[in-house]
Amino acid sequence: LFHLSQVSAWGGYVFIINLIPLHVFVLLLMQRYSRRVYIAYSTFYIVGLILSMQIPFVGFQPIRTSEHMAAAGVFALLQAYAFLQYLRDRLTKQEFQTLFFLGVSLAAGTVFLSVIYLTYTGYIAPWSGRFYSLWDTGYAKIHIPIIASVSEHQPTTWVSFFFDLHILVCTFPAGLWFCIKNINDERVFVALYAISAVYFAGVMVRLMLTLTPVVCMLSAIAFSNVFERYLGDDMKRENPPIEDSSDEDDKRNPGNLYDKAGKVRKHVSEQEKTEEGLGPNIKNIVTMLMLMLLMMFAVHCTWVTSNAYSSPSVVLASYNHDGTRNILDDFREAYYWLRQNTDEHARVMSWWDYGYQIAGMANRTTLVDNNTWNNSHIALVGKAMSSNESAAYEIMRSLDVDYVLIIFGGVIGYSGDDINKFLWMVRIAEGEHPKDIRESDYFTPQGEFRVDKAGSPTLLNCLMYKMSYYRFGEMQLDFRTPPGFDRTRNAEIGNKDIKFKHLEEAFTSEHWLVRIYKVKQLDNRETLDHKPRVTNIVPKQKYLSKKTSKRKRGYIKNKLILKKGKRPNRKTV
Incomplete structure (x- = not known):
């Protein structure tokens, strides 16, 4: 039932379904096979397999993917091993050894070849890229950049280890040593879990989630052993061990002045030393140090939980020099504007x-979301962001995009903006589009971004640069920096005269953290470029006025002249 809940709620159940078979396989190598192991694993595999296949999203993956073949292989190997143990009582020692090596080798070879054949024929899916990225840290960056672009998939730094685990980083190896020192079947599982979880947590930050349970458990074992060592003497003094019978005889017969054969009488000083054990000062100092470490760990956990893991990612907080806190609510402001001022069927890129x-x-x-299964669609959005405005407009028109939303942190110094993510786009x-987009085109000849x-x-x-820095060249943040100074990149932007032809600014949040642009619709009529008419008529010379500064009277060209008529002669009349 626990395995069913893991399969239905968490994709990382593959880690569990491979860790348990590894535990059984190591027990077989250590010759710790027992009926208890056989019954437990056989029941777990059969019932867990049937229950996990009832999840619609999983389906037949437990029998058709390579990630689950280790569990099936160990199950087949365990059956062969149990059958050989059954024959052990019915064969001689020499016959059993020969049959044992032949049977185990044959079973392992058959399982291995069967998996290879089924994978080659396509019945079993090969290892996925996410699995390869766990063993080769550079595989995802070359072959599956969508996986490597996620910040949670980056290798874990030592700062992250100490930030999440604090003092447990030091006490965890001590607890592992205590487990290995007194090994049994259960502690073999704990040791395998610890070693594998440490490796995977170092490969990806998000896999710290699998490491923390075993770290807490082994650190508790370490603290428990320390406290038992330094606080256990008082309990022993309250219940002293049974004295030797020879000492009782000496007390009953004080006249016995000779020691018995094989017995060495202790001096008084040696007896006092053994009774004292560890000094009370040492015990008190060690106990106080352990309690102080635990108190520091509790305070650190409370602070990390309240500051790092309790604040939502859509609300940012900054602190002034006097300790006062500023709340940056740009995300919710922008999403509320989208909800209230856009059509309910609008599509946002x-x-x-x-x-x-x-x-x-x-x-x-939205065109793409956090369910990153459609890599080609995400690549098309990345192509639009990486192209110039005209090429991006064609892509956006083909996708029926109405608005484009970007994150820009150049004003407040927010490092998680889209310019810092741009190279992953x-x-x-x-x-997906190697002919149109090349990463080298976005670097300087010296290889700098x-x-x-x-x-x-x-x-x-490119479109992303223009949308991020539109009107930013007019803004001067303070008197020490020039206009258009990006606080995140610590540089003055190179293109301040940004104009759009196919987009228009629709909304910019208070701190410029979220910017939304509206995609313009096509015009009803295409704009025509008006060119001057070409004719064969030779143009006349341009008229030049003869008016000078001395000649104040104006001159009218082609002025009408009135001619006075002559009066008719009376004589002729």
């Missing part, structure tokens, strides 16, 4: 990080 937020808080349709787009005047012309004219 943004990077996939904000898909779920737009759908949930703004109630608008280029890499994902290049994977710069947003100032020395930046690549392709970068300075």
